[in-house]
Amino acid sequence: MATKAARELPSQELILPGTRSCAACGLMLTYRHALKALDEGKTIVAVPASCMTVLHGVYPITPVKVICINNPFAATGASVSGIVAGLKAVGKEGYTVVAFAGDGGTYDIGIQSLSGALERGTNFIYVCYDNEGYMNTGTQRSSASPAGAITTTTPVLAKLQHKKDMIGIVEAHRIPYIATASPAFPLDLYDKFVTAKSISGSRYMEVHAPCPPGWGFPNKDLIKMGKLAVDSGIHVLYEIRDGKFSLTSRSLRLAEKGRKKSVADYVVGQTRFRKISDEQVRRLQEFCDERWEELVKRHNKDNG
Amino acid sequence: MTDIRIITANEAAAVAASLCGVQVIAAYPITPQTPVTEALAGMVESGELKAEYLTVESEHSAMASVIAASQVGARVFTATSANGLLYMHEMLHWAAGSRVPVVMACVNRGVGAPWTILNDQQDSISQRDTGWIQLYCRNSQEVTDTVIQAYRIAEHVNVPVMVCYDGFVLSHASTPVDIPDREDVDRYLPRWAGVPGISLDSCMNVNPLILSEPRQFPDGDLMPGYMDLRYRLQEDLVAALETIETADREFESLFGRSWGGLLWEYRMEDAEHALVSMGSLASESTLAADDMRRQGLRVGVIGVRAYRPFPAGRLVSALASVKTVTVFEKDISYGYGGAVAMDLKAALFDTELRPRFSSFVAGLGGRDVTPEQLVRAATAAITEEPVHGWIDVRGR
Ligand SMILES: Cc1ncc(C[n+]2csc(CCOP(=O)(O)OP(=O)(O)O)c2C)c(N)n1
Ligand code: SF4
Numbered sequence: 001m002a003t004k005a006a007r008e009l010p011s012q013e014l015i016l017p018g019t020r021s022c023a024a025c026g027l028m029l030t031y032r033h034a035l036k037a038l039d040e041g042k043t044i045v046a047v048p049a050s051c052m053t054v055l056h057g058v059y060p061i062t063p064v065k066v067i068c069i070n071n072p073f074a075a076t077g078a079s080v081s082g083i084v085a086g087l088k089a090v091g092k093e094g095y096t097v098v099a100f101a102g103d104g105g106t107y108d109i110g111i112q113s114l115s116g117a118l119e120r121g122t123n124f125i126y127v128c129y130d131n132e133g134y135m136n137t138g139t140q141r142s143s144a145s146p147a148g149a150i151t152t153t154t155p156v157l158a159k160l161q162h163k164k165d166m167i168g169i170v171e172a173h174r175i176p177y178i179a180t181a182s183p184a185f186p187l188d189l190y191d192k193f194v195t196a197k198s199i200s201g202s203r204y205m206e207v208h209a210p211c212p213p214g215w216g217f218p219n220k221d222l223i224k225m226g227k228l229a230v231d232s233g234i235h236v237l238y239e240i241r242d243g244k245f246s247l248t249s250r251s252l253r254l255a256e257k258g259r260k261k262s263v264a265d266y267v268v269g270q271t272r273f274r275k276i277s278d279e280q281v282r283r284l285q286e287f288c289d290e291r292w293e294e295l296v297k298r299h300n301k302d303n304g
Numbered sequence: 305m306t307d308i309r310i311i312t313a314n315e316a317a318a319v320a321a322s323l324c325g326v327q328v329i330a331a332y333p334i335t336p337q338t339p340v341t342e343a344l345a346g347m348v349e350s351g352e353l354k355a356e357y358l359t360v361e362s363e364h365s366a367m368a369s370v371i372a373a374s375q376v377g378a379r380v381f382t383a384t385s386a387n388g389l390l391y392m393h394e395m396l397h398w399a400a401g402s403r404v405p406v407v408m409a410c411v412n413r414g415v416g417a418p419w420t421i422l423n424d425q426q427d428s429i430s431q432r433d434t435g436w437i438q439l440y441c442r443n444s445q446e447v448t449d450t451v452i453q454a455y456r457i458a459e460h461v462n463v464p465v466m467v468c469y470d471g472f473v474l475s476h477a478s479t480p481v482d483i484p485d486r487e488d489v490d491r492y493l494p495r496w497a498g499v500p501g502i503s504l505d506s507c508m509n510v511n512p513l514i515l516s517e518p519r520q521f522p523d524g525d526l527m528p529g530y531m532d533l534r535y536r537l538q539e540d541l542v543a544a545l546e547t548i549e550t551a552d553r554e555f556e557s558l559f560g561r562s563w564g565g566l567l568w569e570y571r572m573e574d575a576e577h578a579l580v581s582m583g584s585l586a587s588e589s590t591l592a593a594d595d596m597r598r599q600g601l602r603v604g605v606i607g608v609r610a611y612r613p614f615p616a617g618r619l620v621s622a623l624a625s626v627k628t629v630t631v632f633e634k635d636i637s638y639g640y641g642g643a644v645a646m647d648l649k650a651a652l653f654d655t656e657l658r659p660r661f662s663s664f665v666a667g668l669g670g671r672d673v674t675p676e677q678l679v680r681a682a683t684a685a686i687t688e689e690p691v692h693g694w695i696d697v698r699g700r
Contacts, residue, residue, distance in 0.1 A: 040507075041507075044376075046372070053512070053513055054513060056509050056512060056513075057509060057512065057513075058512065058513050058514065058515055058519065059509070059512045059513065059514040059515070059519065059527065060519060060520075060521050060527040061519070061521070061522070062507070062508070062509035062512065064507065064509070065507045066507050067506075067507055067508055067510070068507075068508070068509045068510065068512075069372060069375055069510045069511070070509070070510060070511040070512055070513075071368060071371075071372065071398075071511075072368065072394050072395065072398055074364060074394075075364065075365065075368035075395065075398075077365070078330075078360055078362075078364070078365030078366070078368035078369045078372075079368045079369065079371070079372040080372070081330070081358055081360065081365070081369045081372075082328065082330065082358070082368060082369035082370060082371060082372030082373040082374075082375075082376075082380075083372045083373065083375070083376055085328045085330075085356035085358055085369065085373050085378070086327070086328055086356075086372060086373030086374070086375070086376035086377060086378040086380075087376050088356055089327035089328050089355065089356050089373065089378040090327065090376065090377045090378050090498075092376070092377075112361060112362060112365070113360075113361065113362070113364070113365045113368065115361065116360055116361035116362070116365055119361075120358070120359070
């Protein structure tokens with residue numbers, strides 16, 4: 001059953017005030033709603049080097065009420081494999097093991113260990129919170145950064161390549177559950193974590209996590225940016241359950257109504273796109289349109 | 305009833321890990337380590353060993369997995385060699401910093417480039433400063449017994465242990481091994497209670513970001529800063545010198561075999577000249593010593609078993625009355641000299657002892673080293689000038 005209103009969300013807060021993330025951090029909001037779907041005392045989170053490490057606080061204090069095991073940047077998939085195997089070996093049952101890694105830790109340096117964990121069918125949820133760059137080290141380019149974005153390592157020409165199709169790569173592992181989400185649609189996000197938790201095997205979630213300092217928009221626009229990303233088809237909300245593809249939430253409604261916003265509406269409010277040319281916007285629009293067509297077609301086919 | 309098997313050091317390592325009741329194994333293949341992981345995989349798949357076996361996709365992941373499994377309380381094992389060990393480098397530091405009692409077999413092999421699959425000790429020596437305990441073995445029996453001792457040591461001091469033995473020379477050579485009795489092993493190695501401080505029932509942030517300055521808990525307790533934790537690791541490694549000795553003594557009382565703890569001595573009682581080495585090269589040095597004794601030189605051998613922590617104290621007492629020291633080793637710290645020689649010279653410098661000191665790098669990348677070569681090098685070093693050189697370099 002889909003959650004219909006924010007008041008239906010559990011009141012449990014596993015993140016206490018005082019995290020070290022920036023104000024209006026999309027990751028922070030994602031984490032807060034994700035943890036509402038998970039059990040206190042029965043959740044183990046694995047975290048590589050990232051903004052998430054910082055969010056979790058500085059020794060000896062942590063604002064997060066779940067066990068967190070930090071691991072090196074590239075090691076997340078392997079680290080969770082060890083946690084899952086270790087728990088099984090010592091007979092500890094009923095834990096949900098969740099990895100939370102940034103796009104750099106997923107698309108780039110962590111892709112090998114992630115692939116290994118998925119290929120072995122490791123029983124865990126992998127969450128990539130995609131803030132589209134190496135934010136913790138100061139907004140460098142990752143292979144998840146969008147074309148046309150200025151980052152500190154694409155400072156003059158802006159990024160030339162489109163975002164990598166990470167979900168395509170993940171899907172090739174034939175895992176039972178894949179979903180995308182956005183903190184701007186917290187009910188959809190929460191429901192997907194509930195679903196993910198109820199399934200066993202490898203589950204992959206990709207959450208588009210707007211980042212005010214990295215993308216260059218005012219704090220007050222966090223939700224607006226998240227919504228614009230979905231409305232323009234930059235980020236599409238869906239889930240793939242045992243291969244069956246379904247658009248969800250706002251993306252489903254957009255498909256039904258056939259009305260999408262333009263990419264130009266999305267990029268205009270972010271300083272990282274300040275150098276984007278009309279030609280680049282056109283190509284980004286084409287890229288999004290093509291993908292959108294494919295996804296809608298796939299939705300109709302699987303839900304026909 | 306005694307159980308004697310004719311097995312290689314690789315099989316010995318696998319059998320020993322199994323006797324220790326390891327619960328999680330993660331490994332990635334590399335010559336000459338492969339038979340260890342294959343043997344363990346066979347034991348797990350046949351049900352002979354009840355453990356989780358992770359066929360990870362790299363050595364970095366192998367070490368990451370066993371660290372994490374150890375953090376949730378499992379007894380863990382892995383093995384590697386050469387480039388695999390180098391690939392783990394980041395995770396080796398992480399293991400020691402996490403204070404997890406991981407035990408790993410390092411089947412010593414030269415590192416690329418250029419490629420070699422043959423033996424030297426450059427791989428483990430290159431990981432000297434990662435905070436691991438390193439023990440070097442001279443035969444398959446010692447490998448068996450040292451793996452068992454390694455858990456005892458690691459779980460006592462919460463520092464990971466690398467059990468090193470020479471690739472091919474030991475890893476693939478079959479010799480008789482007296483397999484310890486499982487019940488005796490259980491007695492020697494009580495079930496491990498898990499990493500202190502990690503409890504699955506309370507929320508905690510393991511290996512978090514830490515500042516240089518100590519910070520307080522809300523209740524006012526001052527917690528260590530980064531450097532303070534590092535100091536404790538160093539202190540505990542130094543304290544492990546005693547733990548390694550005790551583990552070996554207690555092993556002897558149960559199994560009737562001692563490997564000398566930190567080091568072993570051969571004909572050192574009346575020796576005027578000491579040959580110092582590690583692993584199979586140290587065994588071979590005993591043949592050289594016998595030969596030199598026949599020629600009238602009073603030569604003995606010291607085999608360094610624990611390279612980290614470095615047994616400086618025991619080494620200097622063992623060398624207290626010699627006139628010369630000659631080190632043979634299968635590694636080099638490029639741009640200076642052999643690692644063991646450098647450490648030993650430093651240890652002597654803290655005392656009044658000033659034996660004439662020579663050192664030789666030998667057997668890199670599997671180049672055969674014969675006892676005759678050792679005799680020739682050592683005799684020249686003793687009777688002529690002290691040297692720091694290489695044995696048997698050829699070609700242009
Ligand atoms: C092996 C290694 N290389 C580089 C780093 C430095 N580093 C730490 S966090 C980070 C960026 C993380 O980016 P991402 O995964 O996208 O997460 P975010 O910071 O955006 O949350 C980098 C490059 C590291 N810790 N380890
Ligand atoms: S840099 Fe961005 S992702 Fe990182 S904490 Fe700040 S807002 Fe969040």
